Amino acid sequence: MxxxxxxxxxxxxxxxxxxxxxxxxxxxxxxxxxxxxxxxxxxxxxxxxxxxxxxxxxxxxxxxxxxxxxxxxxxxxxxxxxxxxxxxxxxxxxxxxxxxxxxxxxxxxxxxxxxxxxxxxxxxxxxxxxxxxxxxxxxxxxxxxxxxxxxxxxxxxxxxxxxxxxxxxxxxxxxxxxxxxxxxxxxxxxxxxxxxxxxxxxxxxxxxxxxxxxxxxxxxxxxxxxxxxxxxxxxxxxxxxxxxxxVDEITTPENPNLDLAIDPKLSWALRNRHLFPIDINRSSYEELLRVPGLGIRNAKRITQARRSSALRLCDLQLMRVNLKKSLAFIITADHQPARLEIDSEKIRALHAPPAQQLELDLTSQIQIPKIEVIGGEF
Amino acid sequence: MHTVHFPSHFKQWRTIARSLLSQGLPPDEVLWQDPQQTSLFAQQTDEAPCDREAKAVPKAFLKLAQTISCHRSNEQWSLLYSLLWRLCHGDKQLLSKPHDPQVRRAQQMAKQIGRDLHKMHAFVRFKKVGEAEQREQFVAWFEPEHLIVRLSAPFFKNRFASMDWSILTPDECVHWSGSELHYSEGVDQSLAEKHDHLDELWRTYYRSIFNPARLKVRAMQSEMPQKYWKNLPEADLIEELITKSKERTQEMLNNPLSPVKPAPKNTYLERLKELEK
Structure with missing residues (x-):
């Protein structure tokens, strides 16, 4: 189409x-x-x-x-x-x-x-x-x-x-x-x-x-x-x-709704800190796909680029990897995240926009009043 | 320093590049220059094709080179020669290094061309100008960012094969009348037809499909930048749709709620009820 x-x-x-x-x-x-x-x-x-x-x-x-x-x-x-x-x-x-x-x-x-x-x-x-x-x-x-x-x-x-x-x-x-x-x-x-x-x-x-x-x-x-x-x-x-x-990795019985402030992959990664950091130069393609800030295209590029030399942060920067998001989750030839220094709450706060920006588009000036749904029959 | 003039298309670049390569001239000894600003000290390189055998380069490089040859900046010519030089001097895997700054730059240019091409396929609007021998005739006016008329033409040829059409641009024009694509020099916009009686219906559709309760102007603009608006018959509705959206949404919210009406007598609805049991 x-x-x-x-x-x-x-x-x-x-x-x-x-x-x-x-x-x-x-x-x-x-x-x-x-x-x-x-x-x-x-x-x-x-x-x-x-x-x-x-x-x-x-x-x-x-x-x-x-x-x-x-x-x-x-x-x-x-x-x-x-x-x-x-x-x-x-x-x-x-x-x-x-x-x-x-x-x-x-x-x-x-x-x-x-x-x-x-x-x-x-x-x-x-x-x-x-x-x-x-x-x-x-x-x-x-x-x-x-x-x-x-x-x-x-x-x-x-x-x-x-x-x-x-x-x-x-x-x-x-x-x-x-x-x-x-x-x-x-x-x-x-x-x-x-x-x-x-x-x-x-x-x-x-x-x-x-x-x-x-x-x-x-x-x-x-x-x-x-x-x-x-x-x-x-x-x-x-x-x-x-x-x-x-499905049950993305939402859980404790968190049946997605976090509106951050994207669901970052949200999953923060619930699963024990799986990180992962080494950009050694991990499988499937593991790379799970890193916040790494998309399909960049995961593929990484598997290709690391054949010629061990990748450093500046290489990822050239590939336009969203380092702000991935930094806490990856190891490169010149970078090791200080695991204990950065807790999940801090990372979340770094990526969550101020509450009023949640509507995605600031040009939208419309205030739609929320009407409570009556009763519990829905 | 050897100076060469900017070529005007890929094939011309290839001829020049082959000649430079066979003379063993490294990229930093070649100056690619606008023919209008030729330097006094320049030594013009012979552009005649050399008879030495063409160097083998990966197919992916040829494709990349063909694509970014359309770039309007003219920066691509020296970049392409550098890439070619490195490919032919031992760095055969060059293109699989997405983190190489020159490869990265070339890929960026290719992406810009790709986007421009995609937008041309999307935003060209044909205006009907006549009918002859049972074929309808259409004309469109478009201003692409890069020199992509020839690159875009096959798409229009495949899609609109059964009608006669011309796409006019300031750089170059392309024409189709059922057998072969023809190209001619760029023209002024005044030559293009501006009206089509279907435009009004299309505008009605555009107005109706818009949902005033979910305004996302930035999302629209990032996909349909304002530079394209002047040639889109629907674009002058945008401002009004935005300004009235708040009022229209409020109106919907203020309307009284409608009670449920009983189901009419209809055998099909009765059958559905049976199924439910």
């Missing part, structure tokens, strides 16, 4: 034309502006309109392709047919070579899911919330067991597609979870993500901070988690996918 063709002032990339075929919806998901109880104005596109818009936008290099979703109208199958029709027209009539992402409905028929996968590069089903109970309260028409079942079907079709070219099928599936709408802690989110990556080979799990909507539900008054929570979840997700971390 690659290229971001624009960015909006919320810092997000525009890569695809991301639209709903219609915002009419039978479901009543309380975090959603388009739930049936909402008083929002309703509208719909015809499939042909979406096809033309996608082609026109693509030719002007505004977008990489289409991300199509829809409110549920009449039934899962009826809705899915409309969505698939758009993708089919783009591919078969217009020979559209851009990217297509289709949102699918877990209850749609097997045949429709197969077709969606045939025309799309990626398909996704939103898991929405990590816990079954939250979903029952906040999105009564949705169900985690059925979603997992559908994800499993998609996984099978996708691997069949890989082994047999005639059964072409989307190369991957992804999902989204809403952060801050229910009482789930970060451990719940990461555990669910681990379940999805492990069992259904998902390509990506997206974490989306619950954000004010124009017409909020009495069941779920507006509340905004700090955006930095979303950011930390993405960092933790990254550690699971590319750095070999397990």
């Amino acid at each position: 690659g290229i971001c063709h624009s960015y909006t002032p919320d810092g997000r990339c525009i890569s695809l034309l991301k639209i709903l075929l219609t915002n009419v919806c039978l479901y009543d998901c309380h975090y959603c502006i388009n739930r049936r109880s909402s008083n929002i104005q309703r509208a719909r596109f015809s499939p042909e309109e979406v096809v033309q818009l996608t082609l026109d936008f693509y030719k002007r290099n505004y977008i990489e392709g289409l991300f199509l979703s829809s409110g549920i109208v009449r039934s899962a199958d009826y809705t899915m047919e409309q969505v698939v029709h758009v993708a089919k027209t783009l591919r078969e009539i217009h020979h559209f070579k851009g990217y297509i992402h289709l949102k699918t409905i877990p209850e749609a028929s097997d045949e429709l899911i197969s077709q969606a996968g045939k025309y799309a590069d990626r398909i996704s089903i939103n898991i929405e919330l990590p816990k079954k109970e939250s979903l029952q309260t906040l999105a009564p028409e949705k169900n985690i067991a059925r979603t997992r079942l559908a994800m499993n079907q998609i996984k099978d079709k996708s691997s069949e597609g890989k082994s047999d070219r005639r059964l072409s099928f989307a190369t991957g599936q992804s999902t989204q979870m809403i952060v801050g709408a229910d009482q789930s802690n970060d451990g719940h989110f990461l555990k669910r993500a681990g379940d999805l990556y492990g069992n259904f080979k998902l390509r990506r799990v997206y974490y989306s901070a619950f954000s004010p909507i124009p017409d909020a539900s009495a069941i779920l008054p507006l509340q905004s988690p700090p955006l930095v929570r979303e950011h930390r979840l993405y960092q933790a997700d990254w550690l699971m996918r590319f750095y070999g971390f397990q």
Whole structure:
């Protein structure tokens, strides 16, 4: 999907034309502006309109392709047919070579899911919330067991597609979870993500901070988690996918939520000081990946560079290693951290920003009042 | 000191470098200079290709050299010659030393080119100017930071093969009409089409996809620096979206909460309820 063709002032990339075929919806998901109880104005596109818009936008290099979703109208199958029709027209009539992402409905028929996968590069089903109970309260028409079942079907079709070219099928599936709408802690989110990556080979799990909507539900008054929570979840997700971390290393029963002030790798390293310092010139690639301030690229560069000579701090500096972060955890040819001198609290304090900076972006002047969630029913 | 003029592209540099190398001239005895400011004491080196066999260098070096040849600074020419000299004088593993200052500098330049290229692929905006023989015709105007028109062209050729297009820049222009890429001299922006009737729809989309409740202006600017804004049809909306975001968010928060409406009579919803049991 690659290229971001624009960015909006919320810092997000525009890569695809991301639209709903219609915002009419039978479901009543309380975090959603388009739930049936909402008083929002309703509208719909015809499939042909979406096809033309996608082609026109693509030719002007505004977008990489289409991300199509829809409110549920009449039934899962009826809705899915409309969505698939758009993708089919783009591919078969217009020979559209851009990217297509289709949102699918877990209850749609097997045949429709197969077709969606045939025309799309990626398909996704939103898991929405990590816990079954939250979903029952906040999105009564949705169900985690059925979603997992559908994800499993998609996984099978996708691997069949890989082994047999005639059964072409989307190369991957992804999902989204809403952060801050229910009482789930970060451990719940990461555990669910681990379940999805492990069992259904998902390509990506997206974490989306619950954000004010124009017409909020009495069941779920507006509340905004700090955006930095979303950011930390993405960092933790990254550690699971590319750095070999397990869920229960990142959050623990004592610390079920990520530290908002420092990144999850540093946080893990501070809980595991006994594993450090590690020698930059001797440690394995896997060990290097665990050093705070060392990314994948620099870990690779180090294993390459140390073949010619023992590395010193100035070498790491030239490679743009974040020495401020890694210094307390590494040994180099000319450096040995004074282990007892620097305690974990001091290191944490060195990297934690002052409390008011936690919102990540200082240009944001908006003060969103926090509304307490009533009762314990979430 | 031997003086050579800045070459204008990679192939020209290669010819000069081969000749310098075969004369055994070390990098610190060669001065690379702007042809407009030739020194009085300079001794111009013969740029004719030498007939000696070309030295074997790693493929990775050729790729790096081709890439950073597009750098606008002209600093790359002497840097590349130094790297070449060291590669040919015993330091064959040079490129696997990311901590070598010269390698580091070359990689930095390559990164700058890569970023510029990526931004060009992202921010070129085609304007429709006509249609002939069932092919739509488009023109775009872009101002790349480095001399990357030729480097960027294959991407546009692959993606927009079925339409006719030109990308105009101050340095060089590239044209496609279905069979081959053509290049011509750079032009003035006044020659480029500024309007397209789809731009208004695109602006509507941009306005709607923005979430006023999560302003992150710095994140946007680091990925879409202001220097690109003047050629993006959506960019003049940014200021208004930012100034009104606070008010719009407050409005959402002030709205009364909506009560739950009962489910309509629908056989599909009833089936879902059955499944739940």
